[in-house]
Amino acid sequence: MSIHVKKIVKRFGAFNALREIDLEVGEGELIALLGPSGCGKTTLLRIIAGLETPDSGEIWFHGNEEGEVWFHGDDSKCQHVRERQVGFVFQHYALFRHMTVFDNVAFGLRVRPKSERPTEATIKEKVMELLRLVQLDWLAERYPAQLSGGQRQRIALARALAVEPKVLLLDEPFGALDAQVRKELRRWLRRLHDELHVTSVFVTHDQDEALEVADRVVVMNEGRIEQIGTPDEIYDHPATPFVYQFLGDVNLFHGRVSDGHAHIGAAAIQLAGHEPADTAVAAMFYTRPHDIELSHDGGGLEARIQGARRAGGVVKVRLERIDGHGAVEAEVPRESWEAEAFCEDQVVRVYPKRLKVFTAPETALAT
């Protein structure tokens, strides 16, 4: 079952939270909305859920055959969150604290109209099944206050799944948890999704989380969608400088492109697969720290090593360009760092093995 978001606009006073968002979420997909805070990702999620009303646009929900309208701006049709049958998981869990874990999960079944309500025995069976699914059936009689953060979020997920939602929406589901639990839970979420195949959208500002968990990632910025794609597409072929910068540490060089070469400062670097332009074009070059090679006498820019810090198997090196055009960050494998006997205050060559080139004027302005 899929969701179609068409030209959704939302303003909060003078602030444009969402500017004409178009998005299709396919059946059984797990989609991540990724972006910095204030980019509109949570607003979009809440609009899909029906917790927020857009100013204009349409939201379609497609079941097996014909579509169902969730929101239509022109004839001001808006289905209440209650009727949309979405499971919503909140960043701060929002468990009912006066109810036991069991009662929390059973809530969605117990509030059904009398004619549709399952018997207590069926509810019990169903709730225990869900608690086993989230591996917390031994906590059924506890209260939320007695659980850890990770346990609470799993209960919140079980509660959302109890109503057999058509769509599962998760708002920064792991945002309030510590790093270790976060990693564990996101793998667990991925496995759970592979098991259940319920169409899911989750919001995150953590690029690792989005890249690791999602089938497709939607990168948002300032109320617009910057790029939609699989994690590999997004990471390897970022469409805009923003996406490139948001997905990890970057080095930025300003220079020119001509004859298939990047001219940065005094260095000329061969660009793989880049069409040679006749005239020189001003460009911005991005490269990740781990794509930078350091050497004593190879090609590339001259830079002085300012400092180095070991982090696991790599050495993070800070360098200052000799021509005075800013700093460079590099990550060098520990073996080569030791083999080449680099040290502080040495002048070395910086060679970007991979460069991402942005020449379009509008993207140049965007940074």
Next chain:
Amino acid sequence: MFRQSNVLPGFNISLGFTIFYLSLVVLIPLSAVFLKSFTLTWDEFWAAVTAPRVLASYRLTFGASLAAASINAVFGLLVAWVLVRYEFPAKKLVDALVDLPFALPTAVAGITLATIYAKNGWVGQFLAPLGIKVAFTPLGVVVALTFIGLPFVVRTIQPILEDFPKEMEEAAASLGATRVQTFVMVILPSIGPAVLTGFALAFARAIGEYGSVIFIAGNIPMVSEITPLMIVTKLEQYDEAGATSIAAAMLVASFLLLLGINLLQAWSSRVLPPAAPDQLEEPA
């Protein structure tokens, strides 16, 4: 057993002061009430506290207080809800109005209420044709006690309601709960202990109220005499032992009632464990 380690020293001296202070302010005056009433023999004491006029006054005082506190629990919750949930012009003014019964001299409140609810008063003139008499009846007592009890309920519920996370309501709605179900199953249980506390405070205040009631009650023997008035009447007749006997009886009854409410509250907050701090946080 009394040894406790704490980052702040001074457990002994602060506990000592607490006991001294409570004795000075509460225990000694109250025990004087009992001591004075012991000057009577048991039969005299029993006769004083169970005289028909006195029994009628108990019924009125406790009955009217209970009614007033119940009314306040319901409408005070409504007022608190409106003040917390909605934005409207002059909200601050309305908010300040709630405290007025705290500050107003009770006699002023009593005279005002008696005037407007009298047969020819602003409100009384519309009620009179319907056969409803407020001033100088037990109903008037309830009105006066409701007036003075309102801020207790509102001010107890308000902060709890303000802390109530909106996400919890949204969660209930997304799970298919109707608005009524959300209120009854999610919101009410969370603020229940606060409502109960407000109710207890309003009730306690109403039992002891004197100033505002005597003006509107009419003080008709067996009908609209409240117990505090009985005590004052006895004192005016220089029957100090009689007055303190009634006071002692009232004290015991109030104490038992408040103890009961406190136990009920302790039970309800055990059933409703306190919120974990991270559930109270505002989402970023």
